[in-house]
Amino acid sequence: MASSKRRKGNSLAIQEKTPGFFKVVLNKALQDGKLEIKGFVASKYRDFLANSVILKDPNGAKWPVKLTRSDGSTWLEKGWLKFAHFYSLEEGYFLFFSYECVDSCFHVRIFSKNYIEINYPFKSSQHEEPNLGGGDGVKFSSADSFKSTFPFCVIKVQPTYVKYYHLQIPISYAKNFICRGQTRNVDLRIPKGKTWSAKSSVTKQAGRSEIARIHGGWSKFAKDNQLRVGDDIVLEMIKQQPKTTFEVHIFRA
Incomplete structure (x- = not known):
């Protein structure tokens, strides 16, 4: 963040x-x-x-x-x-x-x-606020309404994700579906498109809680797909073995 x-x-x-x-x-x-x-x-x-x-x-x-x-x-x-x-x-x-x-x-x-x-x-202003004027009472963006039978998570693109060389992902998602402490090779694939190789790892810094990241190839993925601050991305794990593969859905801000 x-x-x-x-x-x-x-x-x-x-x-x-x-x-x-x-x-x-x-x-x-x-x-x-x-x-x-x-x-x-x-x-x-x-x-x-x-x-x-x-x-x-x-x-x-x-x-x-x-x-x-x-x-x-x-x-x-x-x-x-x-x-x-x-x-x-x-x-x-x-x-x-x-x-x-x-x-x-x-x-x-x-x-x-x-x-x-x-x-x-700090939460980005790009997140939608509730609409209490009618209907079911809540507005949701396209990323929020994403559904799949595969494990997935929704991440708002932060400045550090496009400026540096990693994407921070929810620690619970990483431990449950990707890795538990060790570095793991993963593939990032856009729907019906190109695939990028990257790495995923969970690390713990002194005095801080554990952090899960995708790196070692993330920067090229972000650059090639012209990711911008405020975009929503959905990481959908479509394959776990022999190599973890994510289909990455991008919802522009």
């Missing part, structure tokens, strides 16, 4: 004036593409929550997410995975939700496995 903001000194001990609850991120929520919300807020306000809500981070970035309800449970679903991928959520992370009734908004604070609040990346 190009820049971020640290809320210094914040640990898992929180005092909030508004109703709130904790959720621990499990792999099931990342694989199924939905997160069940429970606790005081979910039970008390279940019948008053709109069909869509806003997730808002401490920087003020807003994420529209649709709710689904079934058998007495309430789930964050369409839009949840985009939120999870943007903040590189993985199993064991803690989310603290506090509810603001006026705008059906959940203020979300994110804590890593060591109980320290994360650095919040």
